Amino acid sequence: MASPSELENPSPNIYIPEEWSNAADSIAYDSITSPPPIALICGAKNCGKTTFSRHLLNVLLQRYRKVAYLDTDVGQPEFTPPGFLSLTIVDKVTPDLTIPCLKTPERCLYFGDVSSKRDPSVYLNYIFAIYDYYRKEYYMFGEGENPKRVELPLIVNTPGWVKGVGYDLLVDILKYVSPTHVVKINISAANKNLPAGAFWLDGESDGVINLIEINSAFQDSFNRSVLVQKDARLLRDLRIMAYFRQCFPSDWNITQIKELAHALASLRPFEVPIASIKIQHLHCQVPSSEIFYSLNASIVGLAFDSEDSEKLPWCVGLGLVRGIDTFKGVLYVITPVPQSSLEKVNLLMQGFIQIPTCLLQVQGCISPYMSSNVLTAS
Amino acid sequence: MEWLLGFTEEAIVDQQKQPSYARKLVPWLNWDEWVVVKESLFSNSPDSVASALRRISAWRSRGCLPVVIEVTASIIEIQQRDPHYRVGQSNDASLSEEMLAMLYCMAIMRLVNGVVEKTRKKELTSIAVAADAIGIPRMLIDIRHEGSHRELPALQVVRNASIKALDWLKSYYWEPQYKSIPFHGDGNTKVRKEIKSKLRDLAFCFKDNRSPQSSGSLRKGKRVKHGELLCGRSKLLTLIAAKGQASRSGGSKKQIKKILKSLLALYSSYSSEIVSAVLEFLLKALPSSEFMDHEEGSSAGPTIDSVLADWKVIIVQFCNKEPELLLNLLKTVIDLIETQGAMMSEEGLPYFGGSNSNKKFHQIEDLSSLFAWLVGVLSTADVPKTSLLELLRKCLQISAPGNKLLMDSALHLAQLIDDSSTLIEKVEKLSLLDLSNLDGQGPSVMTSNNLVLEEESMHQAAKKLDLLKERVIKKKTSMSMDGGIAKSNRWTLSKSWNPCPIGMLPRAAGSSGCLPVLDRIGNHDKNQVTERKEPSKSNQHSAKRDATLDLDKLDNSTVKKMKATVENGGFKNQEFPLEGEKGCLMVGGVWKKVGEEELLDIQSSVRILV
Structure with missing residues (x-):
C-alpha cells in the first residue's frame, strides 16, 4: 500500500490516497502565508469530509503554528459535543486520525439540535457570527493593528446534507465565507454529489477560487465509492458521554459506560439559584408554569446573555440539569466547565440534544424518566 | 482540555x-x-x-x-x-x-x-x-x-x-x-397492599429459615394473627390468602432476596408507604406496656428484643441496601411521640406520674421503647453517621422529663455519632440533670429550683442569641464589602451530595433519591425567572434583603420566639441535616459557623425551659 503522505502514518486504518494528500499539500503550500488559506470542505454524507479535514489540519500545522477550525456540522462536530457551532484554535498535530478528540473551542454557540433544518436562519446567523469573529481576530488585520498578532489559516467543515435546504445553506455559507480553497469530495453515485464546478457562484466572481475536486478514498472493484456507514445516534451518544467524562480526573478508572453513569449520579453538582438564571428553550414554546417539567434531567447549553439583544449568547459548554429543588430554589447542574468560566453563565439554553439513555438506567440508579411498562407500537 | x-x-x-x-x-x-x-x-x-x-x-x-x-x-x-x-x-x-x-x-x-x-x-x-x-x-x-x-x-x-x-x-x-401501568387507580391502596403482603412474606421466610422444623399449624396460627391485624373485617378471606402465601414462601434465601429486591424497587417511589407499613407491623408485634407491670417490664415476659428478632434481621438487610429506611422509621416514631405528647399536654394530663393507666402514656412508652430498639438496630446497620445528628436533636427536643427510654436512646445516638466527642458528655449531663430533677422533686414539676434553672438557661440562650447576631452583622458587612463580586457566587459546588438518579433529588441517606416537585412555587418566583431584566443585580438585592430581614427577626425576637423558630422552622426540613435549615439561623452560611456543639447548647438551653 503506497502511502505518499508526508506524515508517517500512525493510523494504519486510515488510508489517505495520493489525490488527497496532493490536495492538502496544495492548500498548505501553494499560497503565500498572508493572507492564509481558508479552506472549505464539502460533499455528501459519509464521503470522508471529516477525515480529509483532519488530514488537512495536520498538514497545515506543519507550516503554521496554529490553525483555526470552523465547525458547521451540528450533528457530528469535530471538537465539541453535538449541537454546537464552534471555532477552535488547534496547535497540536493529532497523529491518530481515527479517534476524534474533544477540545475547548475558542468561541462557540449552542444551536441545540443535530440538524440545521430545525432553524436554518439562526443556524446561518450563528455561523456568520463565528466567522466574523475569526476575521476580526485571526485574519486581515488593518493598518496600525498590533503586529504581534498572527494570521491563521482556517478549515471549514460542513455537514453532509447537500440536498434541498441543506444545499441552499451550503451555498449561503460558501458565499459568506468566500474561501480561497473549496475541496469537494465526490462519490461514485453522481446524483448524490454536489453540482460540478463552482456551483455557489452566480456568474460574477471576485478573487481567485481554487476548486479542488477529489474522490472519496475507497472504491471497490467497480470503482464505486465505499462509504463508511456510521450510526449517527450512537456516535452522538459517545460524544456526549466523552464530554461529561471530563467532569472526572483523567486518571480515574472510568472505562465502562455504567461506571460513568454511576460516577455522574454520585458527583457533587454545581448549585445555582433559579432566580439568578434565565432559562430558555431554543426550539419550543414552554409555558412558564411548566419550565421545570421541561428542564429537569435535560442537557443545556451554558451561555451568557447580555442585556444587549444584538449580542449573541456565547456558550462555554454543556451542562446537565441533574435535579431541581423548587423549595430551596436551586438547580443542580453537572458540567465539566471549570467554575471560573461558569461565573458569567446566566442563561441555560435547552434544545433537543438528549442525554444518552445508557447514562440514565444503570443498575441501582435508574432515572424516573426511564420508565417500564411503556406501550410501544406493536 | x-x-x-x-x-x-x-x-x-x-x-x-x-x-x-x-x-x-x-x-x-x-x-x-x-x-x-x-x-x-x-x-x-x-x-x-x-x-x-x-x-x-x-x-x-x-x-x-x-x-x-x-x-x-x-x-x-x-x-x-x-x-x-x-x-x-x-x-x-x-x-x-x-x-x-x-x-x-x-x-x-x-x-x-x-x-x-x-x-x-x-x-x-x-x-x-x-x-x-x-x-x-x-x-x-x-x-x-x-x-x-x-x-x-x-x-x-x-x-x-x-x-x-x-x-x-x-x-x-x-x-x-x-x-398496563402497575398499581394504577384507587390512590395508593394497591401499593400498600402489595407492600404489606411482601413484608409478610418476608417475615415468614425468615421465620422458616430460623426454625425449619416449625410445624405448619404454628405458622398458620401466627399467620391468622397477622391477618386479623391487617383487615379484621374479612377474616376468612385473609385466612385463605394467608394459606396461599405461607405455602408459596419456601423460605429459601433466594426467595428472601427476591422479595427484598422488589421491595427495594418500590422504595424509590413509595418510601413513606413502606415506612408506615413496617412501622405498623412493628407496633403490632410489640408487647404493649399497658398489660405489663411497668417496673418489671424488661425482666419478666417477652422482651422487645426477642419479639422483634425477626424484624431486626429484615430491617438490617433492607438497610444495607437502603439505609434511609431506618432513619425514616426513627423519624416517624419520634414524630409520633411528639404528637402524642402534645395531645397529652393539651388534655392537661401530667406528662409523668399520675395515673399510669393512661392510654396515651402507654402509647408513648411503647413508642419510646420501639425507638430505643430501633436505635439498637441502628448500631448494627451501616447508616451514615452524619444524618443521625438531627435525630439526636429531635430526640432531646421532645423527650419529656423522666422519659428515661428516650434519654437513653439519645445517649446511644450520641455514642453512635462519635465515640470520642464531647457530645456524649453533654447528652449525659443533660440526662442526669433531667433525671435528678425528677428524682429530687418527684412528680411536681414547678419548683423554685426549676425556676432558677430556667432563668439561667434563659440567660444562656440570650447570650447565644447575641453571639449569633454579632456574627450575622459581621457576615453582612463582609458581604457588602464583596459588593460587585457577589454575583460570582452564582455557581457553587454543592456542599454535600448523596448519589441519586439523574432527575431526582438526593435523600438524607441511601441512593434511591426522591422525586422532585417541579411546580412553580408562588408568583414571586415566577417573576424572578421570566421577567427578570437584570439577573446579577436582582440576585444581589435579594441576597441582601434576606440578610436584613433575618437580622430584624433576630433583633425583635425574645428567647421564646427563638424557641419557636428552632422548633417550627429549624427541624421540619429533614432532607439535609445541616444545610437545610430554613429558620432564621441560616443566614448566608452563618449556620455552619455557629457549629454543631453551640447549636446543641442552644437547644439544650431551650429544652430545659420546657
Whole structure:
C-alpha cells in the first residue's frame, strides 16, 4: 500500500490516497502565508469530509503554528459535543486520525439540535457570527493593528446534507465565507454529489477560487465509492458521554459506560439559584408554569446573555440539569466547565440534544424518566 | 482540555442487550403525572384541558414525546379553537372555517402517517393496508389522501373525523397504556397492599429459615394473627390468602432476596408507604406496656428484643441496601411521640406520674421503647453517621422529663455519632440533670429550683442569641464589602451530595433519591425567572434583603420566639441535616459557623425551659 503522505502514518486504518494528500499539500503550500488559506470542505454524507479535514489540519500545522477550525456540522462536530457551532484554535498535530478528540473551542454557540433544518436562519446567523469573529481576530488585520498578532489559516467543515435546504445553506455559507480553497469530495453515485464546478457562484466572481475536486478514498472493484456507514445516534451518544467524562480526573478508572453513569449520579453538582438564571428553550414554546417539567434531567447549553439583544449568547459548554429543588430554589447542574468560566453563565439554553439513555438506567440508579411498562407500537 | 473518546461502541451495544433495556425514555416523571394528564385531557373542564395541554407542551420540549400523545393534544387543542365546541363563549378571535379545516386535516394526516410509519414493517405494504392492520378508521385514511392530493375536505367532515380519531387514540393508546401501568387507580391502596403482603412474606421466610422444623399449624396460627391485624373485617378471606402465601414462601434465601429486591424497587417511589407499613407491623408485634407491670417490664415476659428478632434481621438487610429506611422509621416514631405528647399536654394530663393507666402514656412508652430498639438496630446497620445528628436533636427536643427510654436512646445516638466527642458528655449531663430533677422533686414539676434553672438557661440562650447576631452583622458587612463580586457566587459546588438518579433529588441517606416537585412555587418566583431584566443585580438585592430581614427577626425576637423558630422552622426540613435549615439561623452560611456543639447548647438551653 503506497502511502505518499508526508506524515508517517500512525493510523494504519486510515488510508489517505495520493489525490488527497496532493490536495492538502496544495492548500498548505501553494499560497503565500498572508493572507492564509481558508479552506472549505464539502460533499455528501459519509464521503470522508471529516477525515480529509483532519488530514488537512495536520498538514497545515506543519507550516503554521496554529490553525483555526470552523465547525458547521451540528450533528457530528469535530471538537465539541453535538449541537454546537464552534471555532477552535488547534496547535497540536493529532497523529491518530481515527479517534476524534474533544477540545475547548475558542468561541462557540449552542444551536441545540443535530440538524440545521430545525432553524436554518439562526443556524446561518450563528455561523456568520463565528466567522466574523475569526476575521476580526485571526485574519486581515488593518493598518496600525498590533503586529504581534498572527494570521491563521482556517478549515471549514460542513455537514453532509447537500440536498434541498441543506444545499441552499451550503451555498449561503460558501458565499459568506468566500474561501480561497473549496475541496469537494465526490462519490461514485453522481446524483448524490454536489453540482460540478463552482456551483455557489452566480456568474460574477471576485478573487481567485481554487476548486479542488477529489474522490472519496475507497472504491471497490467497480470503482464505486465505499462509504463508511456510521450510526449517527450512537456516535452522538459517545460524544456526549466523552464530554461529561471530563467532569472526572483523567486518571480515574472510568472505562465502562455504567461506571460513568454511576460516577455522574454520585458527583457533587454545581448549585445555582433559579432566580439568578434565565432559562430558555431554543426550539419550543414552554409555558412558564411548566419550565421545570421541561428542564429537569435535560442537557443545556451554558451561555451568557447580555442585556444587549444584538449580542449573541456565547456558550462555554454543556451542562446537565441533574435535579431541581423548587423549595430551596436551586438547580443542580453537572458540567465539566471549570467554575471560573461558569461565573458569567446566566442563561441555560435547552434544545433537543438528549442525554444518552445508557447514562440514565444503570443498575441501582435508574432515572424516573426511564420508565417500564411503556406501550410501544406493536 | 483534551480527551480521547474512551468508550467503545461495543460497550453500548452490550448494555443495550441487558434486560433493563426494556425501559424507555419518557418525558413524564412518573405514571401519576401521565394519569393526571390523561384524566384532564379528556375532562369536560376547559381549565383542566388547558393545564393538560400545557404539560404536554413541556413534554414535547423534552424531545421524546410519543406521536400518539402529540396528535391527541393537537386535535384537542384545535377543538378548543373550534366555535362548534365552545358554546356560549365569544367567537371573536375564532378562525375561519377553512383555517379550521386545514388544522384538523393536518392533525389527521400527522396521526395517520405518524402512527403508521411506526408500525409499517416494510415500505411494500400500502398505507391503507398498514392502517387497517391497527384499526385506524378508514375515514381518516381517506382524509389523509384527499387532504394531501386533492381538495381540502369540508370542515364538517374533518370535525367528525377528529372525534373518530380521538376515540381511536383512546382505544389504541390511552386506555391500554392506562391498564398496563402497575398499581394504577384507587390512590395508593394497591401499593400498600402489595407492600404489606411482601413484608409478610418476608417475615415468614425468615421465620422458616430460623426454625425449619416449625410445624405448619404454628405458622398458620401466627399467620391468622397477622391477618386479623391487617383487615379484621374479612377474616376468612385473609385466612385463605394467608394459606396461599405461607405455602408459596419456601423460605429459601433466594426467595428472601427476591422479595427484598422488589421491595427495594418500590422504595424509590413509595418510601413513606413502606415506612408506615413496617412501622405498623412493628407496633403490632410489640408487647404493649399497658398489660405489663411497668417496673418489671424488661425482666419478666417477652422482651422487645426477642419479639422483634425477626424484624431486626429484615430491617438490617433492607438497610444495607437502603439505609434511609431506618432513619425514616426513627423519624416517624419520634414524630409520633411528639404528637402524642402534645395531645397529652393539651388534655392537661401530667406528662409523668399520675395515673399510669393512661392510654396515651402507654402509647408513648411503647413508642419510646420501639425507638430505643430501633436505635439498637441502628448500631448494627451501616447508616451514615452524619444524618443521625438531627435525630439526636429531635430526640432531646421532645423527650419529656423522666422519659428515661428516650434519654437513653439519645445517649446511644450520641455514642453512635462519635465515640470520642464531647457530645456524649453533654447528652449525659443533660440526662442526669433531667433525671435528678425528677428524682429530687418527684412528680411536681414547678419548683423554685426549676425556676432558677430556667432563668439561667434563659440567660444562656440570650447570650447565644447575641453571639449569633454579632456574627450575622459581621457576615453582612463582609458581604457588602464583596459588593460587585457577589454575583460570582452564582455557581457553587454543592456542599454535600448523596448519589441519586439523574432527575431526582438526593435523600438524607441511601441512593434511591426522591422525586422532585417541579411546580412553580408562588408568583414571586415566577417573576424572578421570566421577567427578570437584570439577573446579577436582582440576585444581589435579594441576597441582601434576606440578610436584613433575618437580622430584624433576630433583633425583635425574645428567647421564646427563638424557641419557636428552632422548633417550627429549624427541624421540619429533614432532607439535609445541616444545610437545610430554613429558620432564621441560616443566614448566608452563618449556620455552619455557629457549629454543631453551640447549636446543641442552644437547644439544650431551650429544652430545659420546657
